[in-house]
Amino acid sequence: MKSYQKDLAILLAQSQALFFKDGLTLKDGRPTPYFVNFGLFRSGRLISDLGRIMAEFLIDRKLDGTFDVLVGPSYKGSALAVATVDALWENHQIDKDFDYDRKEAKSHGEASLKAAKFVTGALCDNCRVLIIDDVVTTMATKFDILSSLTAEATARGHSYHPTGVVLYMDRQQTTAVYDKKDQPVLGKKGQNAVENFKAATGLEVHTILGIKETINYLFEAKEPVSQNGKLEALSESTVKKFHDYLEVYGV
Numbered sequence: 001m002k003s004y005q006k007d008l009a010i011l012l013a014q015s016q017a018l019f020f021k022d023g024l025t026l027k028d029g030r031p032t033p034y035f036v037n038f039g040l041f042r043s044g045r046l047i048s049d050l051g052r053i054m055a056e057f058l059i060d061r062k063l064d065g066t067f068d069v070l071v072g073p074s075y076k077g078s079a080l081a082v083a084t085v086d087a088l089w090e091n092h093q094i095d096k097d098f099d100y101d102r103k104e105a106k107s108h109g110e111a112s113l114k115a116a117k118f119v120t121g122a123l124c125d126n127c128r129v130l131i132i133d134d135v136v137t138t139m140a141t142k143f144d145i146l147s148s149l150t151a152e153a154t155a156r157g158h159s160y161h162p163t164g165v166v167l168y169m170d171r172q173q174t175t176a177v178y179d180k181k182d183q184p185v186l187g188k189k190g191q192n193a194v195e196n197f198k199a200a201t202g203l204e205v206h207t208i209l210g211i212k213e214t215i216n217y218l219f220e221a222k223e224p225v226s227q228n229g230k231l232e233a234l235s236e237s238t239v240k241k242f243h244d245y246l247e248v249y250g251v
Contacts, residue, residue: 051083067130
């Protein structure tokens with residue numbers, strides 16, 4: 001693992017953004033032994049560290065030269081975009097623009113003549129756009145932001161060029177399978193959301209960490225992780241439960 005990958009794993013544990021708890025469910029209704037909540041990166045130090053880590057990742061993967069505007073889907077992606085461009089400038093003297101979307105288009109002030117879905121005005125004609133977000137499970141948010149970018153470009157007579165997606169964490173699991181009543185079918189694998197996204201859009205998806213390597217590293221490093229409200233090193237039983245879960249739902 002690269003140093004910035006280790007830093008992210010430890011940061012997830014120390015902030016308790018990564019935690020294990022009995023009885024958790026995902027948005028799609030499936031059970032999960034763990035959860036990752038980037039909303040808990042709520043202090044200056046934590047969000048600064050996230051920006052530094054992504055900036056190092058972009059430079060290491062030579063992605064810093066592939067975009068003009070870093071776009072973060074609202075709401076969590078917004079803060080991640082700001083933190084990353086700040087770190088690129090402060091630590092590497094690389095100056096990039098950022099933008100993020102509103103939930104509803106603005107039609108007053110500077111947007112009086114043309115309603116604007118995006119906030120900063122950084123999206124100019126023919127600009128290259130890199131999308132940043134926190135976690136991948138279904139890729140639904142990434143499809144949504146691409147649709148918003150297309151609509152914005154059409155409304156303004158512009159052409160935007162998405163160059164890829166960068167993510168902090170991949171849950172490395174398939175999508176849910178639903179029955180005729182739209183209830184999740186437990187114990188059944190769905191599709192690989194990342195591969196489907198790549199096939200549908202032609203865009204590459206770059207992820208700093210997968211959940212498997214994160215858990216394995218934290219276990220070997222004996223780094224305390226929140227487990228049912230207690231901060232302690234991961235037990236073999238917790239790690240086994242995690243791997244058993246991915247045997248059922250993993251890609």
